[in-house]
Amino acid sequence: MNEATARIRINALLTKAGWRFFPNASGPANISLEHGVAIRPTDLDALGADFERTERGVVDFLLLDDRGFPLMVLEAKSEGKQPLVGKERARRYARSLNCRFVMLSNGNLHYFWDLERGNPHLVTAFPTPESVGDFRKALPNPQRLVEADRKLVERFEKKIQATVGRVWGRDESSHRKN
Numbered sequence: 001m002n003e004a005t006a007r008i009r010i011n012a013l014l015t016k017a018g019w020r021f022f023p024n025a026s027g028p029a030n031i032s033l034e035h036g037v038a039i040r041p042t043d044l045d046a047l048g049a050d051f052e053r054t055e056r057g058v059v060d061f062l063l064l065d066d067r068g069f070p071l072m073v074l075e076a077k078s079e080g081k082q083p084l085v086g087k088e089r090a091r092r093y094a095r096s097l098n099c100r101f102v103m104l105s106n107g108n109l110h111y112f113w114d115l116e117r118g119n120p121h122l123v124t125a126f127p128t129p130e131s132v133g134d135f136r137k138a139l140p141n142p143q144r145l146v147e148a149d150r151k152l153v154e155r156f157e158k159k160i161q162a163t164v165g166r167v168w169g170r171d172e173s174s175h176r177k178n
Helices: 003-016 041-053 083-096 129-137 142-167 172-177
Strands: 031-037 057-064 070-076 101-105 110-114 121-123
Touching: 003 057, 003 070, 003 101, 057 083, 070 083, 070 129, 083 101, 083 110
Parallel strands: 070 101
Antiparallel strands: 031 057, 057 070, 101 110, 110 121
């Protein structure tokens, strides 16, 4: 099974999700095929001695926002390959294009990846242009996350103290006084 078969399925999934290969009444085209990727100086520095093995980057599908700017990189693999095989290549492409989002697909399995929020996760359908735009608006608030972690740790500490008290036969009220 080759990549062309996977691309035919991916084309249909993109269209079903509201992405456009050609302009229509809904708006301009928002898919760019085989978009070339320029390597930045920081990318070159990271290559070090492996510079001679560098290949020119070409994004399989570049999905654009409503202003025509790169929004998401979609890396296609053949049906016989696990989509996550293209994870690092897609990450490099996304970073060089200032994209926060990546899709990895072989036409059957699809992974959505918000580079600012962790690892790719399996999805059953491609996101719509609107849903990706909504994701972009939602940025993690580090202060709220730290506060939530602190409260969670405090709750677990209390549960652990109560459990230890029960195991050692201590009265919970006397344990709190210490």
